[in-house]
Amino acid sequence: MNIMMPKDYPKVLFQNRKPDRITTLDEYRQSGGYSALAHVLKEESHAVVKQQILDAVLLGRGGAAFPAGKKMETVADDEPFPRYIVCNADEMEPGTFKDRVLIHADPHMLIEGMIITAYGILADKGLIFIRHEYESAAKILERELRVAGEAGYLGQNILGSEYSLDIMIFDHTTCMVAVTLNLIDFFARESCGWCTPCREGLPYIRDLLARIEAGEGEEAFFPAIEEMSRHLGNAYCAFAPGAAAPVESLLTYFGDEVREHITQKKCPVK
Numbered sequence: 001m002n003i004m005m006p007k008d009y010p011k012v013l014f015q016n017r018k019p020d021r022i023t024t025l026d027e028y029r030q031s032g033g034y035s036a037l038a039h040v041l042k043e044e045s046h047a048v049v050k051q052q053i054l055d056a057v058l059l060g061r062g063g064a065a066f067p068a069g070k071k072m073e074t075v076a077d078d079e080p081f082p083r084y085i086v087c088n089a090d091e092m093e094p095g096t097f098k099d100r101v102l103i104h105a106d107p108h109m110l111i112e113g114m115i116i117t118a119y120g121i122l123a124d125k126g127l128i129f130i131r132h133e134y135e136s137a138a139k140i141l142e143r144e145l146r147v148a149g150e151a152g153y154l155g156q157n158i159l160g161s162e163y164s165l166d167i168m169i170f171d172h173t174t175c176m177v178a179v180t181l182n183l184i185d186f187f188a189r190e191s192c193g194w195c196t197p198c199r200e201g202l203p204y205i206r207d208l209l210a211r212i213e214a215g216e217g218e219e220a221f222f223p224a225i226e227e228m229s230r231h232l233g234n235a236y237c238a239f240a241p242g243a244a245a246p247v248e249s250l251l252t253y254f255g256d257e258v259r260e261h262i263t264q265k266k267c268p269v270k
């Protein structure tokens with residue numbers, strides 16, 4: 001039996017790491033960086049990219065080891081737009097710092113990986129969610145996202161292709177209730193109004209979220225929003241379930257933040 005020691009594994013994530021500074025865009029490109037993005041945008045359909053990531057069984061590194069390809073499969077080809085890809089660089093697990101180290105070592109590796117993954121599901125908006133305490137990592141990402149955009153790797157018609165992607169950074173000073181409210185307000189306005197759950201349900205959720213954000217929320221709003229987002233699954237087309245997805249994510253992953261708005265009678269991050 002061959003036993004591989006840590007020294008025998010090829011370096012992947014830290015192959016460009018410098019002892020005292022971040023890897024620049026030029027250094028990243030000299031080691032082959034962004035050639036995979038150029039290749040997929042020129043030669044591969046988004047479906048092929050999604051399948052390749054699925055076949056590679058690329059895993060997250062946060063502990064759950066959930067395959068990235070499986071997450072991408074949850075975005076059906078007929079999902080409505082806008083579509084979002086979220087990079088969770090918040091690392092809430094106690095004692096972990098893998099995301100921070102990678103951002104400080106080689107930020108373009110994260111950015112390129114995110115753009116390729118976004119292309120796989122044709123996401124047109126990207127978010128990087130990062131904790132407030134990681135101020136230096138957020139600054140690095142802001143700067144390097146600008147650099148990547150100037151080099152044609154982000155924004156409209158990436159590398160001359162028909163694919164476009166914008167990326168924003170969220171930190172803990174971003175109110176997720178306000179973000180979801182903004183999205184639902186958009187969806188409520190865009191509904192064609194043909195079926196009842198979508199026509200009535202989206203304004204209903206929007207109004208409850210607006211009251212929560214304004215500090216006028218009540219405990220009963222939580223189950224009411226939950227129930228109405230379930231009804232959105234009974235609408236005629238994929239628009240309403242797509243609109244329900246950010247609401248379900250808000251309640252599932254940011255339920256504490258919603259409840260803080262209700263108990264404190266104000267937005268806790270303002």
Ligand code: SF4
Nearest residue numbers: 193194195198235237
């Ligand atoms: S679910 Fe589709 S068909 Fe129904 S109202 Fe919404 S957009 Fe129109």
